[in-house]
Amino acid sequence: MSDFIVEKLTKSVGDKTVFKEISFIIHDLDRIGIIGVNGTGKTTLLDVVSERIGFDGDVSPFTKANGYKIAYLTQEPEFDDSKTVLDTVLSSDLREMALIREYETLMAEYSEENQARLEKVMAEMDSLDAWSIESEVKTVLSKLGLSDLSQKGRGPLRWSSSSCAVGSGSLE
Numbered sequence: 001m002s003d004f005i006v007e008k009l010t011k012s013v014g015d016k017t018v019f020k021e022i023s024f025i026i027h028d029l030d031r032i033g034i035i036g037v038n039g040t041g042k043t044t045l046l047d048v049v050s051e052r053i054g055f056d057g058d059v060s061p062f063t064k065a066n067g068y069k070i071a072y073l074t075q076e077p078e079f080d081d082s083k084t085v086l087d088t089v090l091s092s093d094l095r096e097m098a099l100i101r102e103y104e105t106l107m108a109e110y111s112e113e114n115q116a117r118l119e120k121v122m123a124e125m126d127s128l129d130a131w132s133i134e135s136e137v138k139t140v141l142s143k144l145g146l147s148d149l150s151q152k153g154r155g156p157l158r159w160s161s162s163s164c165a166v167g168s169g170s171l172e
Helices: 044-049 085-089 094-106 114-128 130-143
Strands: 006-014 016-026 069-073 164-168
Touching: 006 044, 006 164, 016 044, 085 130, 085 164, 114 130
Parallel strands: none
Antiparallel strands: 006 016, 069 164
16 A cells, blocks of 8 residues: 555644644645645644654554655755755655665766676666656756755755645655
């Protein structure tokens, strides 16, 4: 099962109920938009489903496959100034992302001694179709005007105040 199912999710903050007994399903490859006026609970919902904050009650309202993970870019993210733009974007626990990071590092610091490791990384990237992920990430960053992916620090990473959610149901 690669669906993310939420049943009867409730969250209160202080004496205010932000949402009560909401239910929804996110299927594999779905792209979801959350739209609403300020103060209606969009960020709270993302914080709860990404497990940054808890939900009300003792029984989890979430049904998901083992390894299923939801993450999102917060409205005011904290970036590691020592990481490059590409490192920051690829800083996921997904095996594909780890391979892309290793491939990028091996290519940036290429030497004959690393050739065997580079070949193994490339073969695993082939088997997991990680090349398409790398290409899509670079395309999106380019369209956002981020062309120097090796640049470090906060300067290139100026995001709007909207949140971006990402879900993945195809993990091992």
